[in-house]
Amino acid sequence: MENVYFFTGFPGFIASRLVECLIKQHDASHIYLLVQPSFVTKAELEVRRLVANSTTSFHQYTIIPGDITKPHLNMPHHIQQEITQQITHVFHLAAVYDLAVPENIAYEINVNGTKHVNQFVSTLPHLQRYTYFSTAYVSGTREGTILETELEMNQRFKNHYESTKFQAEKLVQSISIDSPTTIIRPGIVRGDSQTGETIKFDGIYFLLNLFDKIRSFPIIPYLGRGDAQGNFVPVDYILQATLYLSHVDSGIGKTYHLTDPNPYTMKEIYAVMMQEYLNRRPTGVLPLALAKTGLSLSTVRKWLRVEKEALDYFTCKAEYDCTQATEDLKGSHIRCPDFKETIASMLPFYEQYKHDPTKHLTIQ
Incomplete structure (x- = not known):
């Protein structure tokens, strides 16, 4: 058939x-x-x-x-x-x-x-x-x-x-x-590992939205401890x-x-993305509770283009076992690429379209 x-x-x-x-x-x-x-x-x-x-x-x-x-x-x-x-x-x-x-x-x-x-x-x-x-x-x-x-x-x-x-x-x-x-x-x-193409700048792109808005700040701190895995x-x-x-x-x-079989922590992801995008490293730590307080204000959320709910994924220490997927994909040559290996494809696409309102969520 x-x-x-x-x-x-x-x-x-x-x-x-x-x-x-x-x-x-x-x-x-x-x-x-x-x-x-x-x-x-x-x-x-x-x-x-x-x-x-x-x-x-x-x-x-x-x-x-x-x-x-x-x-x-x-x-x-x-x-x-x-x-x-x-x-x-x-x-x-x-x-x-x-x-x-x-x-x-x-x-x-x-x-x-x-x-x-x-x-x-x-x-x-x-x-x-x-x-x-x-x-x-x-x-x-x-x-x-x-x-x-x-x-x-x-x-x-x-x-x-x-x-x-x-x-x-x-x-x-x-x-x-x-x-x-x-x-x-x-x-x-997130976007295509080769071309960087994506339809919306949400998820990991909230970090890029944040970095883009505060790039002129003299100090950019980590957001919380960041010891949860980022998948x-x-x-x-x-x-x-x-x-x-x-x-x-x-x-x-x-x-x-x-899911990523070898994920990095949110702290590692935060640091490497800042380094790649702004050529800077984080200094100090902003408590997540304080960051959430700021994002509780609609004007702050809309300016940063970041949803407050995204911060919850900095703290939930879940590890997603993907044994069944890995086992059943054997022989297919299909694998999840390393996050750090594909940042180079993400950034040019983001930079090209970051001012396109259709690429951003409507933040309330």
Whole structure:
């Protein structure tokens, strides 16, 4: 049977890049793209780009206006009937990723949205794989070694993003008995390790935003002790690993931490990024409590372009074991590059686009 794919989250950065990698590495008879109505025009432009840069043709793509927060994904009944007999692979990436997202929005998209995608998946008679994009941070405030086989461990959560992704992953795990699932838990996604390309300057880029604004300060201190590990993973590693693990039989029924197997501490990351970007070294330590107090002010957050919630990741001493991912990727030549080796590609892209408002989150 020919492979027919269904994606949510298109034309978002990761979903678009995943489709781009897919058509280069796997035979895709057809690709269905569930797109919010307001993004249809953008999706059409992205499909044109994909066709122009590959051997695929327009007839291999179908953009379906829909909404994961609605029953049946808000697809017309006749379209749902038509495609359910064809689809072999589902990739569910649609979610809200903002650390400061309000609870009601996060729940509606991340939890109810996943519930509706699960219901759709259960109607597919020829399904070979359902790949769900979770996050390593479903571990919440847990510290110590976090295993890929663990989920419900009485943890609490640092924000509504984490808690709703946890609830959504529980829903996906609940259907894994009847559906061939693969759950992907990335670390904090950063730009391409080769080109530096990224869609948003969040995550590790909050540090660059900070350094850029305070570069003229006579002293720039460390933020807290910084002894927690920073798990920032380039998007190209996540894409390659996801596609591989979503097509090999060993991936069925497994959860994978696509995290850095050799992470640096936040203190080390802070220092090396400052050195590379400003050619300076940190002096002294600013207590995190004081930094959070400053970022509690909207004017400070907006000026620095830094979310207060990002500071929580300086203190949570979690170590993400990625044994299953490492083992099942053996022989594929897919590996997570060393963080320090790829800083050189991050900085030119950031410098080129740092004044582009579409590259920054809207800080409230």
